[in-house]
Structures are given as structure tokens and as C-alpha cells.
Amino acid sequence: MSRRRKKHGFHTKFIFITGGVLSSLGKGLASASIGALLEARGLRVTFQKLDPYINVDPGTMNPFQHGEVYVTDDGAETDLDLGHYERFTSARMGRRNNYTSGSIYYSVITKERRGDYLGGTVQIIPHVTDEIKAAIVQLAGSDVDVAIIEIGGTVGDIESLPFLEAIRQLRYDLGRENTLYIHLTFVPYIKAAGELKTKPTQHSVKELRAIGIQPDILLCRTERFLPPEVKKKIALFCNVEEDAVITAKDVDCIYEIPLIFHQEGLDEKVLEFLNIWTREPDLKSWEELVKKYKNPQDEVTIAVVGKYVDLKDSYKSLHEALVHGGLANESKVNILYVSADELTPDNVAEKLAEAHGVLVPGGFGYRGAEGKMEAIRYARENGVPFFGICLGMQLAVVEFARNVAGLSGANSTEFDPDTPHPVIYLMREWFNYRTQRVEIRDEKCDKGGTMRLGAYPCRLVPGTISHRAYNQEEVFERHRHRYEFNNQYREILTDKGLKIAGLSPDGELVEIVELEDHPWFVGCQFHPEFRSRPMEPHPLFASFIAAALERKRT
């Protein structure tokens, strides 16, 4: 890498966020909040998440292990933190914003097989670290002022060492003024002693310094604001400036984090280290958002019927999109997670009695499918607003085929390859407008990265709920599916009252179904939750919550 970049000036500057003590401290939210603050000052930001696991991407991982797989417009299956980045800022994420150890090693090994290393011994340093540095530095450009790089995992993990070594080297490649290390750590409050304890933070920083990284700023996740003497102690033991010890206090509303960080002077300190001069941040929209969140005019209960309900991270974007839908209606949304496994024809009415709306999210596999269809039947028969997403839409079609159209044994070929009525079946080909190619698939294809992924256009049918909600003729929504509505059953089902409300531009793929004679019944093949933002709630979620409120009031 050229030493020229070391010179002062305005290049893309890099902020590296690491985490210590334990996982789940909220590095993703901290990164997103820093991005929001910098954007509020007029800077253009982007992000990158570096995940230490060996999977090439999280697409093949179980949601129980990894949480939600977030899909970007360009069809990348990524870490859920990219969802936070998109929700908190105007930055748009894609393939180059998420790398894993697996994808880095894959690239290095591909180069080695191709002979690119000219017979050299391929090693972690410099080959793997150079590959990581190249992945990071590619974010630089005239359209990006600050790139925020989040290193997944916790300092001390063996698998994240190459990433940490790469960011250590980058300070020397890019210069002190162009790089900043922020370490998120934990300061527990011990109730028995009535004290905030700094030792875990001291040890975590010690671990980081042993690798050669001296953090510039410490973000201390804690229950209460750190008093000055605690900050002084942390500063002294961790070799940072006292005003660079920032409280990252627990909050009820995640959209309050940028405001708390600003109050603590984090953005000011970041700019000081990076030698960036900006105007004061305009945080009015964030203040209004938090005010709206904390002062709802009404509340509504939505039942989310899924099979990953024990790990809330599995439905992260969905959860946030429902909250955004509530914000659009100045209402609080209480989310009632219902395990689909537990739903039977006998208990469904009782389990969903409190709900003013039912949502069946995306998922894979047969487990819980019958329970989800019970929830759909309950919503359909009782006029409860229903929102089916991806698998939720497919199951709504199966349920309708079985119980309304009288197609006994109707199913998806995903669950029953020998079903007499495959109303949902494997998508064998589709046109990819991004590559301008027809994609071909069959049952033997690899599982990783072979679904219909990313944003595709959908034409809306006038007069439908969806058309009214979007108030547009054509929309782009993100997809992640392998199975699709079987067009052979289009006529049979529409004759019985199923409404096709959205289609791919060539008319081949059914994207949205609705029901006649139902207050609000929408099933969409795409994932609208990935495009919902707190400042711009997704139209379908806003409309769904409005319908649930209507149901509650009547």
C-alpha cells in the first residue's frame, strides 16, 4: 500500500470498532449510531462488518445460531448489523459491506490455486491480512468521507486475530489522522457492592493492546452513567484521554442511542481525532422520533407466529419494521411472539385472542408449517388483519387452496414433493435484471447463494390494498426464496377469491396475494421489512398497523 496516503488531508477516514469482555454489547448499534451522528453533521458514511466465522456468508446458517440474515438490494446475504446501518443512516449496503473469514480465505485460496502468489508460501501475514486490508480500503472513494468498520466477535477470540492484525497495520498504512480505534466494552454494576466495576474493561483493553492496538475511544456499555471518577480511573488504566471514555448507557429505545452518544460528546471526540471540521449535528429528526416513540397515542398487539421465536434476533428487521409501522400511526406495537409448533386447531383462538393482527414471517422447513396455517385460517375466518411474508405468503396460498378452493392435500413441494396439488413449487428459472441473465435452478443446486436474492421489481394491481398502501405502480423489494406460487393454480385460486395484487414485470411470478372480502389480508413473496426505516416506515407495515388499530377500535 502506498505510503502517500499517510499525508494529511481529506481522504476517506476509517473508524474501527472492536468489542471486548462479552458479546451482544451492541457493536452494531454503536456503529450505526456513530454513523447517524456523523451523517447529521453533513458527512457521508459507509459501513463494513467483518465477521470472524468461516462460513462464506450467513446465508446457510441457522437463525438460532446467527440471528436474521439481512438481504441487500444487490442480493447479498449478510449479517443483521447491516440492517442497523441501513436503518440509522442513508448508506446503502451491499456485497462489499460484509466479509467473513470464510470469504477472505476463499479468495486467498482461489488466488493460490490460480498461481497468483508465484510460488510463494501463502501465510496469514501478509496474504490473509492484505486481503482483509484490500476489502476494507475498497470502501474509500470520493463519495465516502468516513467508513465505519465493525469487527465481529470479541477481542481475545482466536478466529478474529487476522482482522485485528489487519486493522493494526492500517494505521501505519493510512496514517493516524485517517484511522480511529473505538473499543466497546462492559462496565458492570454490582448491586451487592453498589459499585461500577472497571476491571473487565481494563483486561479487555490490555488484551487489545497486546495485539498492538491502543484504543483511542472507549465506549462503556453500562446500566448507569459513569461518574467522572470512574471515567478517570478507566482513562488512567487504559491509557486513553478522560473525555474519550464515553458512557453507552442501556436505553429503552434503540433510536435514542445517537442522542445519548452526542450528549456524551462522542461525535465531537471522533472528529477531533480524525481532524474533521463540520457544522453542529442536526438531530431534530432523531429527537422527534424518540419523542414519538415514548409518547404513543394508542397501542396495538400483533402476534408474530414463527418458529424462531426463542431468539428475537431471528426477526430483527421484522421487529423494527413493526415498530416503524407503529410510529407511522403514533402507536406502540406490542409484539406477541407465538411458537408455531404450539398452535393447534383447538388452541389457536385462545393463543391469538389478544392479537389485533397476525403476522407470519419468512422461514424454511416443514416444522411449524401446520401451526402457521392454523394462525392464517384463524385470521382469514375471523377478519383479523393478516400479513404473510415470504413463507407466510406461501402458506397463506396453501391454506386457501386446502380450505377455500377445496384442493385436498395441497402443499408446497418444499414440504411434500409428492403433493397432488403443488400450489407452491421450486422456481426453476427467472430473469435476473441485474445480470440480465435467466437464472436456472434445480433440486441438486448448492444451497449457498442460489436463491432468488435481492431487489426485484413488482408491478402492483390497481384497486388492491397494496396499491393503496404504496400509492405507486411499480416497487422494488428484496427477495430471498427458492419456492414460488405455481401459475398452474392461478386461475383456480383467483376464481375462489384469491386476488393477485402484485406480479413481476413479465407477469410470470406472483409477488403479492390478497383476499377479497377481508379487511386486510396481504401475503407478499418479498421481505418488506428490509426496506423499512424509522424515518420512513414501510407502507405495507404502516397500513397493516393501521388495519390492526381499526380492528381494535371496532
Place this chain on the structure above:
Amino acid sequence: MKRRNPLWNLVFIVILIMAFLWARYSKERGHRVLLAEFTMTSPSKQSIGRVSFFSKDHQDKIIQIQLSERLKEEVYVILYYREGIGWMAGKLSGTVFVRSLGPSFTLEKVSSVILRGVKSGLVYGEAVINSSQKG
């Protein structure tokens, strides 16, 4: 045969050393080319000096600020990259400020140069980098 005074050897050596030093100095001094020059004005629109950008040996870029008189306090020299977003090139306490901006610097990266008081935060001068004058 008359022998040359040995002192001449010393004189030759001194001349050689001086020639060597001069050659090295002239190489180091490089070739400075003025890229553009702008007027630095006070908030009351009075001229208080000049901002010049030079290219050295067609590589390194240099900013030079020459003020007509000393300011009331030390100031930050801030180069604004675009409206509201800038970076500090250094501090100016006298009347002359010279700083290397590196070879990758281009005038397109600056929309204005502002002198802001270190203590007071007051703006003492501003030079608008007019695109028509950019070299």
C-alpha cells in the same frame, strides 16, 4: 622542480565539498510552480493577505498563507473540502504559514480556506477557492 603548496590540496577539497553541498541543496530545493493564488479577506471583506498553492517538483503540493499583519490570537488553518466539511492543516501564530499537503492533494478538494481563532473560535479570515482560478 617546484612543488605545489600542500595547502592547495585542502583548497581543492573544500571547493569539491562546497560544490557537492550546492548540488544537493539545489536538488532538494526543487522546482516550485504557483498553481493558484487567492485573497484572504476578513469578515468585514477587507483584504488581510494571500493564500497561494504551489506544486513542488510537480509532485508535492504546498499551501502558503502570507498575512499583512499578525492576528490577535493563534488561528487554526482549516481547509474546507465542501460546504461545512473541512480539515485542519495546522496552526498559524505569525504572519506566514507554509505546509505540505502531499502529492495527492488537488485544488478541487478545497472550496475555501478559513482562519479560526484557537481560543475564541472566531473567524478571522476566509479565502474562497474560486474554481475559475484553480490551476
